[in-house]
Amino acid sequence: MSQVAIIPKSTQFFSASRDRMVMMWDLHGTSQPTQQLSGHAMVVTGLAVSPDSSQLCTGSRDNTLLLWDVGTGQCVERASVSRNLVTHLCWVPSEPYILQSSEDKTLRLWDSRGLQVAHMxxxxxxxxxxxxxxxxxxxxxxxxxxxxxxxxxxxxxxxxxxxxxxxxxxxxxxxxxxxxxxxxxxxxxxxxxxxxxxxxxxxxxxxxxxxxxxxxxxxxxxxxxxxxxxxxxxxxxxxxxxxxxxxxxxxxxxxxxxxxxx
Structure with missing residues (x-):
């Protein structure tokens, strides 16, 4: 497993691993995931849950960020930047922005509204x-x-x-x-x-x-x-x-x- 992210004020959390999958789990549920999110072509290296818990952003070594609707498990936005091998993601508290570090030596700030780079x-x-x-x-x-x-x-x-x-x-x-x-x-x-x-x-x-x-x-x-x-x-x-x-x-x-x- 490469990343874990908790949904605030809930018993649910996400995990990502080298099999390119993201799973949602419930601590009070069964041993099986409640959701399976598939969309990346390589290992998932970043997970970030929005402050209101409605969205999940994932990043990968495939140079891609995906934005998911937590309620439906559907991918709602996709963005790709050449050579942007994601190493970590975190959501800015009380803001629609996501911070992302990369192997291309760059730190990016993404706007989740359309998943566009707001600042490098x-x-x-x-x-x-x-x-x-x-x-x-x-x-x-x-x-x-x-x-x-x-x-x-x-x-x-x-x-x-x-x-x-x-x-x-x-x-x-x-x-x-x-x-x-x-x-x-x-x-x-x-x-x-x-x-x-x-x-x-x-x-x-x-x-x-x-x-x-x-x-x-x-x-x-x-x-x-x-x-x-x-x-x-x-x-x-x-x-x-x-x-x-x-x-x-x-x-x-x-x-x-x-x-x-x-």
Whole structure:
């Protein structure tokens, strides 16, 4: 399975895999999918559910984005861009826009009303592996592949003034596979987190790019993805040791502690 996306405030979720299919499941249903969506010619690498849960956007290595009606399971829009090998999708909160990262080193903002490219951010020097939008919908972050410290960074962008990057986060030595905005308590500075194939999770000052904390998960191999729980916990997936449960402490300094793996 390559991607999973939850339908907010429901027991349903979507999954995508290398068989080019997208399935809808119900946690309270049977072991069989409630819908099967077929339309991509290659592995599906991006899933994003609209804020009102009425639409699903899927992206693939076939250079194509598809927009689906969640209620009927029908494809309602299709768009294709040459060399646009999708690596990740996320929907902008409370907006009709979808953010998409690509192997062509580009970050795109799509308008779901007709599925047209609304904006292309300046092309980076390396493949963009992941993208994420802040909870308020004002900023986004993307991260890149690389090796030996070349590339291996995350970049912060402003979705309202999209011409230039705001900040870069450099310090990993291998591909940065995931980046997230961390929820913060009102008294703390805004922070982001990155996970990398160098087995490290880093926390950064969102505004200055300063690295605030580094957690080394030695023996876990490449770290592939992250998910935010609340202001206290973070999940991090790894190649060799499953999923790590990381506890965030907000003392004099922000810290991460590896408390469990499953």
């Amino acid at each position: 951010f300046p092309t980076k020097q390396h493949i963009q592996t992941h993208c994420e939008v802040s909870m308020d919908g004002y900023k986004c972050i993307s991260c890149s592949n690389g090796f030996g410290g070349e590339g291996c960074e995350a970049t912060l962008w402003d979705l309202r003034q999209t011409r230039n990057r705001i900040c870069e986060y450099k310090g990993h030595f291998q591909t940065v596979a995931s980046c997230v905005f961390l929820p913060r308590k009102s008294t703390l500075m805004p922070v982001v987190a990155t996970s990398s194939h160098d087995s490290k999770v880093k926390i950064w000052n969102q505004d200055t790019g300063a690295c605030l904390f580094t957690l080394s998960l030695d023996g876990s191999g490449p770290l592939t993805s992250m998910a935010v729980g609340d202001t206290s916990f973070l999940l991090c997936a790894s190649f060799h040791r499953g999923i790590h449960l990381l506890k965030m402490s907000h003392g004099q300094a922000l810290e991460l502690q590896d408390v469990a793996a499953f």
